[in-house]
Amino acid sequence: MSQANLSTPELPVLIAGAGPTGLTLACELARRGVAFRLIEASPGLRPGSRGKGLQPRSLEVFDDLGVIDRILANGQAAMPIRLTSPDGQTSGGPTYEERPDVPYPATVITPQWRVEETLGLRLAELGGTVEFGTALESFDQSADAVTAVLRTGDRTETVRAEWLIGCDGGRGVVRKQAGIAFEGETDERIRMIVADLAVDGLDRDAWHMWRCEEGFVSLCPLPSTNLFQYQAPILGESDLDLSTLQTIFDRRSGRTDIRLHTPEWTSVWRSNTRLADRYREGRVFLAGDAAHVHSPAGGQGMNTGIQDAHNLGWKLATGVPGLLDTYESERRPIAIGVLQLSTARLAEAAKQKSIPIRSDRDTTQLNVNYRGSVLARDDRADSAQLRAGDRAPDAPGLTTTTGKCRLFDLTRGGQFTLLNFGPRFESAVRTFHVVPEAAAEDEVADSSGHLARAYSPTDRTLVLLRPDGYVGLISDAGDLTAVTEYLL
DSSP, X not given: OOOOOOBOOOEEEEEEOXXXXXXXXXXXXXXXXXXXXXXXXXXXXXXXXXXXXXXXXXXXXXXXXXXXXXXXHTSEETOOXXXXXXXXXXXXXXXXXXXXXXXXXXXXXXXXXXXXXXXHHHHHHTTOOEEETEEEEXXXXXXXOEEEEEXXXXXXXXXXXXXXXXXXOTTOHHXXXXXXXXXXXXXXXXXXEEEEEOEESOOSXXXXXXXXXXXXXXXXXXXXXXXXXXXXXXXXXXXXXXXXXXXXXXXXHOOSSOEEOOOSEEEEEEEEEEEESOSEETTEEEOGGGTXXXXXXXXXXXXXXXXXXXXXXXXXXXXXXXXXXXXXXXXXXXXHHHXXXXXXXXXXXXXXXXXXXXXXXXXXXXXXXXXXXXXXXXXXXXXXSSOTTSBXXXXXXXXXXXXXEOHHHHHTTTOOEEXXXXXXXXXXXXXXXXXXXXXXXXXOBOTXXXXXXXXXXXXXXXXXXXXTSBEEEEETTOOHHHHHHHHO
16 A cells, blocks of 8 residues: 655645535635635445435525525425324424515425535535545644645545634544544434335325334435435334334334335434534634534534534635634534534423424524624614624515615625615725615615614614624614724
């Protein structure tokens, strides 16, 4: 076996792991012109549905990245859930709320490999690639660089990067070698089989669930495929072949007319709830499952990782050291809340012997906010409904010189956007999208009133939206100096 140490030019960012988190981060950097390498130890696109639910807030991220049409084409929004109780009674859910400030109000079901495929295609459009079959073996760091050893087949390579981002999962190399503790617990008594398989005798118009005293079993159609995702808590079973899956299904569903086919992919989920002690060690950052792992109950894991990447990406692109310090302070508290939510939903599932089938603003992650962050500044009263740090609401029914649009059409692309509800500004802020009156090309009429209702402005209000779709600053007093200072 040859051992070649090849010196490569220093690059700004090395990303380890090309799941949804790593791919989202790579797309963020690529569209901003930041050089990076994205490596993935597996030889190609990973099989398996894995996480299959994209929450409304993640759909907004994908809208901003320009992939929402592909996501929706390969998924199903608001898939009905049909739960059958032991007495044969059926019920449905979840419900969702139509709101003008939320363009994608319902969860979209789509297999995780489709998400990765879609992000990979977008990355290619932006000029980036995934280096499949390349693994991170080790690294060390100095004050100004990370030196990493990569392996591709029998060849090793030494790379120097300004930053190393660990998106390599709960068992990844980055967190371990960075010496960051992964605190939490594993309960081997709680296990669940997940499998992708074809099914005869069952319609594909709903996510089907059955529950009994022993536990539940579910079959969820996977859009854009002919497969279902099978889920069932397992007790003492060790041989999880087709015969065992069919036996579990028959016993828990009470049905004998539905036949399962040999699984194309299987996995056993074990209760493992952990949170990284910190998200940064020098020039090394963690994101996604490398930083937090938890129950699939509530459909939070993949979505939280995607939003980690969306938060970190624009901050890396600025190169401002102080801005990078806000990544952990903003995102780690979110992970703590997600762990609490998913743990509570898991306990509920165990008690009810079924998957909880409700959806709320916590589950959809529309309530995620960074109030209290050093990047959240406003002069509004604490009782105000919209504050700095909140997710920026959308607003349909706007009119520009080029036609009808919604607010997210104007903010798409990952730049700062200044909403000016007062007098026209001068040239100092013409480099930003300014809505509605600071730049002629972006002058907007709010004929529907949705923009005003979403932001509750005075006749002087300025609202600065961050590149990741959160409110950075609100000044009801119309303080242009505050805006200028924020951007310095």
